[in-house]
Amino acid sequence: NAGVTQTPKFQVLKTGQSMTLQCAQDMNHNSMYWYRQDPGMGLRLIYYSASEGTTDKGEVPNGYNVSRLNKREFSLRLESAAPSQTSVYFCASSGGTADTQYFGPGTRLTVL
Amino acid sequence: GEDVEQSLFLSVREGDSSVINCTYTDSSSTYLYWYKQEPGAGLQLLTYIFSNMDMKQDQRLTVLLNKKDKHLSLRIADTQTGDSAIYFCAETLGGFKTIFGAGTRLFVKA
Numbered sequence: 337n338a339g340v341t342q343t344p345k346f347q348v349l350k351t352g353q354s355m356t357l358q359c360a361q362d363m364n365h366n367s368m369y370w371y372r373q374d375p376g377m378g379l380r381l382i383y384y385s386a387s388e389g390t391t392d393k394g395e396v397p398n399g400y401n402v403s404r405l406n407k408r409e410f411s412l413r414l415e416s417a418a419p420s421q422t423s424v425y426f427c428a429s430s431g432g433t434a435d436t437q438y439f440g441p442g443t444r445l446t447v448l
Numbered sequence: 449g450e451d452v453e454q455s456l457f458l459s460v461r462e463g464d465s466s467v468i469n470c471t472y473t474d475s476s477s478t479y480l481y482w483y484k485q486e487p488g489a490g491l492q493l494l495t496y497i498f499s500n501m502d503m504k505q506d507q508r509l510t511v512l513l514n515k516k517d518k519h520l521s522l523r524i525a526d527t528q529t530g531d532s533a534i535y536f537c538a539e540t541l542g543g544f545k546t547i548f549g550a551g552t553r554l555f556v557k558a
Contacts (some may be wrong), residue, residue: 340490347533367544378536378548379491386544426490435540439490440518 338362340440342427348446349417356445357412357425365431365438369394370402375426379426385410393444413415417447452467452549454537459555466524468552470537477539480513482522485534485551494522522555523547532556 337420347356361368366387367382371394373381381394399421401413410429414421424444427438452472460466472480477499483491497504497511498518504511510523524531534551541547 369544376550378452378550381545384544392544405496428491435546436481436493437491437546438491439483441490442490 339430342425342440342443344443345441346444347349348448349414350448354413354415355417356414357445358409358425359411359427359430359440360401360409361438362429363425363429363438364407365429366407367375367430369430369437370400370410370412371426371428372421373426374395374423382412382425397422401409411424414445417445419447421445425448428432452537452539452547454549454552456534456550457553457555460527462529462556463526464527466522466554466556468522468533468535468537468554470520470549471518472520472523472537472539472547474539474541474547475515475518477541479540480511480520481536481538481540481546482509482511482520483536483538483548485536487533491536503553505557527554528555529558530557535538 343358359364368381383402385391388407424442427440430437455472461554481496482494508525512521535548536551
């Protein structure tokens with residue numbers, strides 16, 4: 337089992353460019369999440385998908401869109417990147433004991 | 449409001465015990481968690497405790513939960529240099545909402 341995988345690992349964008357961050361899990365989990373991690377602020381939830389076919393906003397959804405492509409895959413799209421979106425992005429999934437979440441290795445995004 | 453608070457740094461000597469503290473605000477939390485993040489990696493679940501428990505022990509890790517004071521602690525016995533990492537406290541309110549603290553960076557001096 338690979339667990340939760342994310343691509344790319346690193347990305348540099350110019351302001352206004354768009355990109356999609358990919359996430360896949362092979363644990364047959366129903367729920368998937370996108371977080372951003374900024375220094376001194378912990379993790380903040382951007383969007384989540386409780387099950388295939390549903391998506392909901394989290395704490396900081398502005399500037400992002402998501403797609404739950406199938407049970408395995410959950411992508412995050414930045415339509416017009418801004419410097420405030422420079423961050424490390426983590427995908428997670430859950431569906432097992434105690435609602436524990438399993439995290440991918442992260443994507444480090446820099447917007448110039 | 450919902451908030452999880454942790455101190456930002458802790459420094460211990462190798463072989464000593466480390467105690468990382470956390471306070472949370474929502475008394476209806478179902479589960480409380482400790483995650484570990486090593487440099488350049490994602491968060492890895494260390495342990496969790498159900499809200500109706502007071503203590504949980506797992507090898508070198510001991511979790512204590514004081515529901516009255518909304519206080520959670522993680523004790524690492526015989527701390528090793530490999531324990532150097534950021535430790536996140538988190539609470540889940542049921543459904544799909546998990547609130548994370550800002551993380552405590554543990555430095556272990558040889």
